[in-house]
Amino acid sequence: MTNLHTIQIPDIIQRLSHNMYFEANASFFYETFIKFWSRHGQVEGCQCQAKDTCMLNFVFDTHMKAHRLVCAYTSSCDESVLEMGPVAVGCPRPPLRSTSSLLKNISTINKNKCKHYCADHYKYGLEPNIIENSTTTKANELERNSDEFEDTDQCTVHRDEDDTQHKRRTAGFMAIVSNCDVIIGWNESVHSEGMRRNTYQLLRFLHLGGILPQAAAYDSACTFFAYLKNQYCVSIMPSPYVDELLQKKYCIDRFHRRNHTRPECKTVLSCSHPDNRPFFDGQNTQVCEQLFAHFTKLKAALRSITWPYSNILYCLIFHLRNCSETQIFPDNPYLAVKSNIPPPTSSLFEWTHIMASHNYQLQHQNQGDCRREDDDIEETYNEYE
Numbered sequence: 001m002t003n004l005h006t007i008q009i010p011d012i013i014q015r016l017s018h019n020m021y022f023e024a025n026a027s028f029f030y031e032t033f034i035k036f037w038s039r040h041g042q043v044e045g046c047q048c049q050a051k052d053t054c055m056l057n058f059v060f061d062t063h064m065k066a067h068r069l070v071c072a073y074t075s076s077c078d079e080s081v082l083e084m085g086p087v088a089v090g091c092p093r094p095p096l097r098s099t100s101s102l103l104k105n106i107s108t109i110n111k112n113k114c115k116h117y118c119a120d121h122y123k124y125g126l127e128p129n130i131i132e133n134s135t136t137t138k139a140n141e142l143e144r145n146s147d148e149f150e151d152t153d154q155c156t157v158h159r160d161e162d163d164t165q166h167k168r169r170t171a172g173f174m175a176i177v178s179n180c181d182v183i184i185g186w187n188e189s190v191h192s193e194g195m196r197r198n199t200y201q202l203l204r205f206l207h208l209g210g211i212l213p214q215a216a217a218y219d220s221a222c223t224f225f226a227y228l229k230n231q232y233c234v235s236i237m238p239s240p241y242v243d244e245l246l247q248k249k250y251c252i253d254r255f256h257r258r259n260h261t262r263p264e265c266k267t268v269l270s271c272s273h274p275d276n277r278p279f280f281d282g283q284n285t286q287v288c289e290q291l292f293a294h295f296t297k298l299k300a301a302l303r304s305i306t307w308p309y310s311n312i313l314y315c316l317i318f319h320l321r322n323c324s325e326t327q328i329f330p331d332n333p334y335l336a337v338k339s340n341i342p343p344p345t346s347s348l349f350e351w352t353h354i355m356a357s358h359n360y361q362l363q364h365q366n367q368g369d370c371r372r373e374d375d376d377i378e379e380t381y382n383e384y385e
C-alpha cells in the first residue's frame with residue numbers, strides 16, 4: 001500500500017507496545033485504507049460487484065449493535081477538521097476494571113460512579129462538573145446545538161430517547177460503502193451518532209484524501225442536508241470539501257421512506273426521482289444494512305476488542321472483506337503504487353521511537369487498570385439485552 005520497503009512491527013509479546021503503536025499510527029492506517037479503497041477501480045483486475053457502475057453512489061450509516069463499552073467521558077475533542085472547529089468525539093478507551101488500583105481507596109458508592117470512566121477520566125465520575133477548558137465547552141455546545149436541530153427536525157427517523165444513557169457508554173462503527181459493495185470508509189463511533197458527527201466523518205474522509213461518489217443514500221438524508229445548509233457559515237465554515245458535500249445528490253431509499261414527513265422526501269430526495277435515477281437505478285442501496293447484518297452475528301467477538309486494538313482490527317477485517325468482494329489479492333506487493341494510488345501523507349511511526357518517547361513506566365502501571373475481555377463486561381451488557 002505504501003512506498004516503504006521495510007516495515008517494523010511491534011514486539012509480539014508486549015501488549016503495551018502494540019497499543020501505543022496502533023494508537024500513534026491510527027491515522028496512518030486509516031488514511032492508507034481510504035486512499036486505496038476509494039480508488040479500487042484503478043486496480044487492474046478489480047472485479048467489484050458492479051464493474052460498469054463502480055463508485056456511482058455511496059451509502060453511509062452507523063451500526064451500534066456491535067457495540068462495546070467505552071469511557072463515559074463525552075468531551076474528548078478532535079480539531080483536525082478545521083471547518084468544524086472542535087468536535088466532541090468521545091473517549092474510545094475501555095472503562096476501568098472495578099478491581100483497578102486507581103479505585104482502591106475509594107468508597108463503594110464513588111467506585112460505582114468512577115468505573116464508567118477510563119484511567120484518564122475516572123475523576124469525572126466524582127466531580128462531573130470539573131471545569132472544562134474553552135475548547136471542550138465549545139465542542140459540547142456545538143454538539144448540543146446539533147442534537148437540538150435533530151430533535152426539532154420535521155422527519156424524526158432516528159429518535160430513540162430511552163437509550164441515551166446506554167449509548168453514552170458504548171461504541172459502534174459508521175461505514176461508508178460504495179454501490180459496488182466496497183467499504184471505502186469507516187469509523188468507530190463512540191456514543192450515538194448525530195448530524196454533526198456524520199459531517200465530521202465525511203469531511204475527515206475527504207481531508208485524508210478519500211474520494212466520494214457524486215450521490216449518497218442515507219436514511220436521514222433530508223435532515224443531514226438541511227443541517228449542512230443550516231450550519232453553513234455558522235458552525236461549518238466554507239471550504240472546497242464542504243462545498244463538495246453540499247453539491248452531492250442525497251437520497252432516501254424506498255425502504256426508509258416510511259417515517260419521513262417532508263414532501264421532498266418522496267420527490268427530489270427519492271432514489272426514483274428522474275434527476276437521481278442515473279445514480280440509483282438498478283443499484284443496491286442496502287449495502288450498509290447487509291454489512292451490518294453480517295457484523296451483528298459477530299457482535300460477541302467485537303465487544304471484547306478494546307481501543308486501540310479495535311482500530312487496527314476494523315482496518316484488517318474490512319480490508320480482507322473488500323479484497324474478497326473485489327477479487328483483489330491481499331498479498332500483492334506495491335499494488336497501490338502499480339495502480340497509481342497516492343501514498344499516505346501522514347507518516348508511520350516506528351514502534352521503537354514511540355516507546356522511547358513515552359513515559360514507559362507510567363503507562364506500564366496503568367496497563368492493568370483497564371477492563372478487558374475477561375472481566376465483568378458480559379455481566380454489564382446483559383442489563384441491556
Ligand SMILES: [Zn+2]
Binds near residue numbers: 050
Ligand atoms: Zn467498484
Ligand SMILES: [Zn+2]
Binds near residue numbers: 092093120
Ligand atoms: Zn476516557
Ligand SMILES: [Zn+2]
Binds near residue numbers: 155260261262265
Ligand atoms: Zn425526511
